[in-house]
Amino acid sequence: MTLAPYVRILGRGQGRARSMTIDEATGAMEAMMAPDAAPEAIGAILMLLRMKGETAEEIAGFAAGARSSLPDWPGPAPALDWPTYAAGRSRGLPWFLLAARLVAQAGVPVLLHGWNSHQSPGANVRDALPEAGIPRAADIPDAAARLARGGIVYLPLEALSPRLMELLRLRDVLGLRSCINTTLRMLNPAGAPAAVQGVFHPPYRELQSDAAGILGLKELTVLKGGGGEFEHHPAKDIAIFGLRDGQSWTGGTGTLVDAHQRLADAPTEPGALSALWEGRLQDEFAESIVLSTAALALDTVGATDDGAAMARALWDDRSRRAA
Incomplete structure (x- = not known):
């Protein structure tokens, strides 16, 4: 999956760039978790977010996307x-x-x-x-x-x-x-x-x-x-x-x-x-x-x-x- 759409969302320029929705942020993180994800695009997304400042929806989406890559926990959950x-x-x-x-x-x-x-x-x-x-x-x-x-x-x-x-x-x-x-x-x-x-x-x-x-x-x-x-x-x-x-x-x-x-x-x-x-x-x-x-x-x-x-x-x- 290409990361270009997520780079465009964040980096279109003044008046056109915007924050990602939670679904977009989840998709971006799932794409970044792929071993073949373009490192240039990953760096662009991370630094554009740093410049803009992350929203709660973006952090929640990133966490959800990262969590989806993990195996199920093999036992009772911790408290x-x-x-x-x-x-x-x-x-x-x-x-x-x-x-x-x-x-x-x-x-x-x-x-x-x-x-x-x-x-x-x-x-x-x-x-x-x-x-x-x-x-x-x-x-x-x-x-x-x-x-x-x-x-x-x-x-x-x-x-x-x-x-x-x-x-x-x-x-x-x-x-x-x-x-x-x-x-x-x-x-x-x-x-x-x-x-x-x-x-x-x-x-x-x-x-x-x-x-x-x-x-x-x-x-x-x-x-x-x-x-x-x-x-x-x-x-x-x-x-x-x-x-x-x-x-x-x-x-x-x-x-x-x-x-x-x-x-x-x-x-x-x-x-x-x-x-x-x-x-x-x-x-x-x-x-x-x-x-x-x-x-x-x-x-x-x-x-x-x-x-x-x-x-x-x-x-x-x-x-x-x-x-």
Whole structure:
């Protein structure tokens, strides 16, 4: 299938170009997923969208088109989709991994998926997975099996979809971020009924929330978080956006501690993750990052009327539950 019609829609010139409909965006992504898609046309579409600014319909269509290329999830769907596609900006340790593990300890199966290997060693999500006690899957069937056994797994993008990985890596060629980053956050490859998403730039909160609503997601929380991940600064009351029972929703995170610290001011050695979980490290700020992030995720899935209280109870009881 040629991509020329989609390039024409976006690039006809002033007064004639327009945004794509959701059906057109779905068709464009399905065409881009083909191995013989013209790279020049792919680059043109991605950069025209960047110049114009993506609409919620375009992001929803891209996500639908990308999802249609994936195999059916071979097992029960997770309860929570947790994409992790940080853009490589400096940040501290990925404390949100412990938050995801805490949510899984509550009996809420969590699928993490992403691409983060380009980050610095201290912030590299994949290097931190063993310290956080989260397994890494080799492929989709392995991810489904590990999720069924342990309630949490990380699925690398290149194992989820090599083609989507190729499209994401076009950033190295084009020198600019494209809407593929946002599309991957919206992918929800296993069809979870709820999702949490992080953004770096605030306007994407509403964009992703609106796109998720178009896609039929019921529960979503979008947060401007550490390094663009779903990770809360516990000393800040941050505006959050999303969906509750399929309806647009906004709120605030509240604060858990009174501190004047950056997320990067918490311990930076990867071993601090396992040390905090096992109780060998006492760090109130790092603990608060984990608890406040977990509370938001628990609220998203509707696991409790008080996510903060549940997160604290799970944290205090974590050694028995992890055994």
